[in-house]
């Protein structure tokens with residue numbers, strides 16, 4: 001068993017050095033031999049198409065036809081649309097969207113330094129003659145992914161078909177296409193875009209804003225950067241901002257994670273080591289290899305690491321990450337509602353005010369900040385995380401790289417409604433979804449959030465703070 005807490009980066013802050021912040025734009029300029037990448041990209045585009053169709057991802061990967069690798073990468077792989085429950089995502093007839101709210105995760109990224117993949121990578125690169133299942137790793141080289149650590153660790157990927165830089169550029173175009181009438185582009189009124197203070201988050205916000213506002217980006221966009229250091233409810237990174245959670249609350253997810261991974265990783269290590277005497281892979285090497293599959297796809301579009309595992313191994317990997325998120329910052333953790341409430345509360349207030357308070361509210365942050373907000377809305381709320389595969393709470397459906405929780409304010413004649421989309425799929429609120437397009441009538445939505453506010457309590461006191469705010473103050477476009 002190994003302690004995931006040492007390197008877990010999702011539900012708490014990864015320290016970003018000043019160096020990384022200063023050099024955010026440079027990673028893209030350090031591309032190795034372009035030819036090689038072009039080849040990778042062509043095959044990766046084909047691969048991505050078949051991956052989405054649910055067909056075999058690589059020839060050596062024996063899968064049943066319903067298996068989709070990208071849905072089993074536990075939030076470490078490329079953006080993927082949510083599965084949803086079958087509600088159409090078109091704007092319902094007779095309604096117009098007059099306000100949108102988004103809280104988004106940064107795009108696809110390289111691993112962070114803290115994740116410490118280098119030792120495992122070196123072990124694999126030093127072993128010359130792989131046999132059996134690991135044969136595809138004979139020429140594998142982690143340096144194709146990380147060739148300039150200081151400028152890459154923790155940053156958006158800038159190469160391949162799933163580059164994090166592309167994901168948010170493309171999403172912006174999709175948004176502008178989806179909501180053609182929501183913004184008067186002749187207006188000279190500036191729009192504030194909100195980002196928590198981490199380079200990959202800020203870069204995602206910039207790629208989005210540049211492509212949404214296009215040639216008006218320079219004149220219209222005001223980027224508002226919110227500290228990830230301040231301990232207060234007035235934040236976009238509530239897990240980092242809540243000391244009681246950091247000291248004690250987070251641990252539950254680690255325990256569930258450690259117990260479960262101990263049941264599947266050693267078997268895989270045995271399988272590989274038997275075929276390759278002296279390789280001596282440890283359980284944590286196996287986990288790292290599964291993680292590196294996701295990261296290599298983010299950077300290069302494909303990875304031979306993905307093909308050495310069986311379907312069952314991926315199901316277990318996904319489940320380990322679902323356990324971690326569910327119990328560390330999702331429905332299974334008592335701090336989640338408290339941490340997710342400030343952003344939901346501020347958003348509820350804006351929805352009540354309607355378009356006179358502004359039309360566009362785009363915020364960017366990390367996965368661990370979004371899962372608590374989703375918990376406040378009661379989405380994907382299994383009571384305990386069931387061990388069988390039919391659970392609703394799947395990290396890949398909730399916070400893949402580039403994840404987005406969107407609330408649409410639908411003005412439908414005499415009624416105003418709120419509709420929730422998670423990763424472009426409509427997710428009806430369980431107790432309130434009888435409005436057009438599975439939406440929730442605004443008054444009922446308001447009542448539901450008030451009820452959750454009672455459960456959430458005061459951010460300051462529950463987080464053990466002696467000062468700080470319970471509410472978000474920065475989320476506005478027009479000050480009353």
Ligand SMILES: *[C@@H]1O[C@H](CO)[C@@H](O)[C@H](O)[C@H]1NC(C)=O
Pocket residue numbers: 184185186187188
């Ligand atoms: C859009 O904004 C421009 C400039 O402020 C204004 O003249 C025009 O009337 C607006 N159009 C609509 C449809 O509100």
Ligand SMILES: *[C@@H]1O[C@H](CO)[C@@H](O)[C@H](O)[C@H]1NC(C)=O
Pocket residue numbers: 345346349453457470471
């Ligand atoms: C929710 O927001 C309103 C308006 O800013 C504020 O007065 C209220 O205290 C907030 N509720 C909580 C529980 O923080």
